[in-house]
Amino acid sequence: MTTETAPRIALPGGEMLAWSDLPEERLADGGPLAALAAHVVPAGARVLLAGPHDPALLDRLAHAEVTCLLRSHPDGVALADRAAHVVVAGPAGLPADERFDVVIAGAGLDAVESVEGTRFGWAGVLDRLAAAVRPGGALLLRLDNPLGLHRLVATSPWYARRDDAAWTIGGVLDADRPANLAQLSDRLAAVGLRAEASFAAYPHPAAPTALLDTGALSRRTTSGFLDAALHGACSGAAARDTVLQDPARLAVDALHAGRAGELAPAWLVLAHRAAGPAGADPAGADPAARGHADLPVALVQTGPPGAGVVEVVDGPDGWRWRAAAAESRGAPAAPFASRLAAYRDPGALAGPVPDGRLLRTLLLDGCLRRDTDTLRRLLRGYARWLAGQVDADGRLAGAVGLATVDNVVVAGDAFAVLDPSWRAAEPLAVDVVLARGLWRFAAELLTGGYAHPWTSTLDVAGLTVVLGGVAGHDLDRPTVAAAVEAEAAIAAALHGLDADGRVALATELRAVEPTGPPLGSRSYQQLREAWLRQREELARLAALLKWTEELLTSRERALRRADATINLLSGSLSYRVGRLAIAPARIAKRGARAAKRRARQALAPNSEEKR
Numbered sequence: 001m002t003t004e005t006a007p008r009i010a011l012p013g014g015e016m017l018a019w020s021d022l023p024e025e026r027l028a029d030g031g032p033l034a035a036l037a038a039h040v041v042p043a044g045a046r047v048l049l050a051g052p053h054d055p056a057l058l059d060r061l062a063h064a065e066v067t068c069l070l071r072s073h074p075d076g077v078a079l080a081d082r083a084a085h086v087v088v089a090g091p092a093g094l095p096a097d098e099r100f101d102v103v104i105a106g107a108g109l110d111a112v113e114s115v116e117g118t119r120f121g122w123a124g125v126l127d128r129l130a131a132a133v134r135p136g137g138a139l140l141l142r143l144d145n146p147l148g149l150h151r152l153v154a155t156s157p158w159y160a161r162r163d164d165a166a167w168t169i170g171g172v173l174d175a176d177r178p179a180n181l182a183q184l185s186d187r188l189a190a191v192g193l194r195a196e197a198s199f200a201a202y203p204h205p206a207a208p209t210a211l212l213d214t215g216a217l218s219r220r221t222t223s224g225f226l227d228a229a230l231h232g233a234c235s236g237a238a239a240r241d242t243v244l245q246d247p248a249r250l251a252v253d254a255l256h257a258g259r260a261g262e263l264a265p266a267w268l269v270l271a272h273r274a275a276g277p278a279g280a281d282p283a284g285a286d287p288a289a290r291g292h293a294d295l296p297v298a299l300v301q302t303g304p305p306g307a308g309v310v311e312v313v314d315g316p317d318g319w320r321w322r323a324a325a326a327e328s329r330g331a332p333a334a335p336f337a338s339r340l341a342a343y344r345d346p347g348a349l350a351g352p353v354p355d356g357r358l359l360r361t362l363l364l365d366g367c368l369r370r371d372t373d374t375l376r377r378l379l380r381g382y383a384r385w386l387a388g389q390v391d392a393d394g395r396l397a398g399a400v401g402l403a404t405v406d407n408v409v410v411a412g413d414a415f416a417v418l419d420p421s422w423r424a425a426e427p428l429a430v431d432v433v434l435a436r437g438l439w440r441f442a443a444e445l446l447t448g449g450y451a452h453p454w455t456s457t458l459d460v461a462g463l464t465v466v467l468g469g470v471a472g473h474d475l476d477r478p479t480v481a482a483a484v485e486a487e488a489a490i491a492a493a494l495h496g497l498d499a500d501g502r503v504a505l506a507t508e509l510r511a512v513e514p515t516g517p518p519l520g521s522r523s524y525q526q527l528r529e530a531w532l533r534q535r536e537e538l539a540r541l542a543a544l545l546k547w548t549e550e551l552l553t554s555r556e557r558a559l560r561r562a563d564a565t566i567n568l569l570s571g572s573l574s575y576r577v578g579r580l581a582i583a584p585a586r587i588a589k590r591g592a593r594a595a596k597r598r599a600r601q602a603l604a605p606n607s608e609e610k611r
Contacts, residue, residue, distance in 0.1 A: 009076050009086045012093035014117020020074045021052035021111055021165075023206065028308060030056035032211040032299035033106050033268070035309045036199070037061060039295055040140055040270060045101035049083070050091075050129055051111040053104070058082035064102075069094055071114035090114035091128040099134035106268070108142045108205070115167055122170070122177040123187070130191035136275035139193055140268060144205045146172045146179050148265035149234070149251055153243040155524070181214065181267055193271035197295055200264030202233040203247060209233045209301040211268060214261035216297045216314075221258050224358040224409035225312065225319070228418055229300050230255055231406070235520075245525040246448075246518075252361070270295070296322065302419070308346065310421070312353055321349035341425055341489035342402060348420045356411030358418070363405060363441060367452040372470075375453075379471035382408065382437070385415040386430055395427035402490060404437040422494065428486060435475050435483035436490075438467040446514040449529035456536075460512050484509050 029035070034057040041047055043063045050069045058066055058079060067085040070076045076088040087093050090113050105112060109125040120128065126141075133139050145151075151158050161169055170177055178184040185195040200217055201208035210233035212226060220226055234248035254260040296311040297319065311322040359382065366375040382405070389400040396403075399417045401424030409418050442463040445452055454466055461480045468475030488506035491497075497505060508519055515537050517523070517530040 008084065009080050009088060010093075011073070012087065012089045014071070014090040014093055014114045015073045015076075015088040016071050016114055016116050017073045019072050021070075021072050021107070022075050022078060023052075023054065025207065026054050026056065027207060027209065027301055028056075030054045030060055031301050032208060032309050033057065034060040035299050035311065036211055036268065036295075037104055037106070037140065040104075040138060041102050046099075048094075048098075048100040048103045048129075048132055050103060050105040051107040051109075053106055055079060055082055057106070067098075067100070069112065071112065071116075090117035091120055091125050092118045094128060094132060096131075098132055100132050100137060101134060102138050102140065103129050103133050104140045105129060106140065106142050108144055108266075110168060110170060122174070126187060127191055130188075130193055130273075133193065133273050135273055137273050139188075139271045139273075141184075141188075141271065142201070142205065142266055142268050143178065143181075143184050144170060144266045145264055146170065147263070148205070149202070149247055149254070149263045150204050150265040152263070153245055153247045153250065153523075155242055155244055180262070181269070184267070184269060188269070188271045193273050195269050195271045197270040198261075199268040199299075200261050201266040201268055202230060202251065202264060205266035208266065208268075211299040212260070212264075213297040214264070214267070217255060217260040218258050221256055222357050223255075224356050224361075224418055225298070225353050226255055226260070227252055227358040227361055228406065229298060230260060232302070233300070242522040242524075244523065246523045249448075302421075310349060310419075317352060318355065319353040321351065321353055340493040341486065342422055342493040343425055344421050345423055346421055348399065348423070354409045354411075354416035354418055356409035356414070356416065359405040359408040359410050359415070360441060360444075362410060364445070364450060367445060367450055370451075370453040372453055376470050378410065379438075379467060381410075381413060382415060383434055383471040383473055386434055390430050391427060393427065394430065396424070396430055396433045397427040398423045401428045401433055403433065405441045408437075424490070425493075431473065431475060431479050432483050432486055434471065434473060435464060435468065435479050436487050438471070438475075439464045439480060439483050439487065442467060443512050444518065447512065447516055447518040447526075447530070449526065449533065456514075457540075459514055 030037075031054070034054065037057060038060045041061055041064045045064045047061060047064045047066045048069060049058070049066055052070060052072070052075055053068075055078065058068075059082065066083045067087065068076065068079050068083045069087050069089070069091070070079070071088070071090055073088050076086045080086050109122050109129075112125050112129070113120060129141075130139065146158070158171060159169060172179045178187050181195075181198055188195050198214045199211040200214050202210045202212070210229050212229060216223075217226065230251040231248045234251045235246075251260060251263070254263045294313060296313045298310075298312040300310045300312075302308075302310050312319050313322050314320075359378065362378055363375065366372075366378065386396065386400065386403065389396055391397055395401075399420040399422065402422050403417050407418050407422075409416055439460065442460050444450075446458075446460055446463060454463060458466065461477055464480045464483075465475050465477065485506065488502060488509050492502035492505055495501075512519065515530060515534045517526045
């Protein structure tokens, strides 16, 4: 029997009354998942949201009729005002005759099953949700990767979870669930669905900030955009957790090896059921007619909270920018509206995505191979490109004012800003912009422990000056210090920090040392490398101290020998005879000086009288 506890909330049995699955930390506008769902769901469609989802996702689906299938009663109450219907139960509570145009299980299938009702298992839940997809409908499903990046870098093993949500722990040991995309496609085919698109979710299954097409990840292994997207996703909020190794470095390496899709923490797969007889598909049997053909190849959350999602679509002329609908509704922040050093203009994301490799990646490769010719060519080309963008006052404004090595792509000898939406609020001196980009690279090079062709005794500012020399610019330490201050102000704007956060960040940036780990990182591997560098530095200082002590000891011994020699000579017979021999001469010399003084004194009065 179904019990109605509030308007639009049904309790058919199996509800969990004292449990909540809704995430505490939520992405702006629901993040990339909500943006993808908005593309999948056509206007007027009947949608089933199976499992917990960010309330902002329901706001993005206001153009559809949404039914929520939840296991948590508090979550059902929280979402009741946003959904047309709410069913609080396990999958058994879903009416058998219900059919939907789109079924979305963006939290996976484990979060759909209730521990208070009949247990179906992963395959049973998939069968129930697949049966709810009408002919011509679609299923958007998340599958966690048992060999994903998040598990490879985790400090605790996946099988040792003890938290309240770990009623069941999924892994490769469970043959009931698929462990990769190929197995998932087979499972979907077995229930009458065909997988048509798949996205790699980074950096964590529960809160992905980047959804990247798996086909693009395997084909475009040298893409500067994918490089920057993976690095940005895995070095943002993910860097706050303690990990075994740097997830950003591992993700970028996987991209270059063509394995970024296989190492994704999770996958989002879009599958369709074949259309039924004519007239059975009111929303249109052709997925392309419902807007699925223009699915983006990438959806990336950028910038501070509220910055929105950036989309990239594949067109006849290659990849192009497309601002997400939620972001395009807002006006860009005017530079005079606040005292921030940078602001974002979503309208600048128009036209093609610049092709080429990321400049940072090319520079790191040159350093690791000690290829000084390539480094000189890249750095001088980067400096010339910046100098060619100056205004009448010799300063850099707009997107070029923020063109650091991790936001610049190189194609042959051409340089271009990758993401032009972030702009400097005030024009900056070209030397400061160059020094800022080189300082960021020098800090990553030294604190990250990368091998490079320059002396190991350089600090970050010193290496920045050296890199400036390689680029053909005579940078000094005051210019580098100004660049660090600019970096603190710009980073505070990009990450949405308040005044106190900006001051704290500036203090951290000034204190960056080659022997320390990278900022914000808690990687055991990098901490160990930092410890090894500190040990080498301590060994060098100990050797220098030992050499100084030995030098002082040898000088002291020499002084003692000289003093002993003087004492020996002063007590000998020859020394005494010599003193007796020269004594009359000394007396005569003193007498002559005295007579000379008396003569001068006698002549002085006579000269006055003559005057």
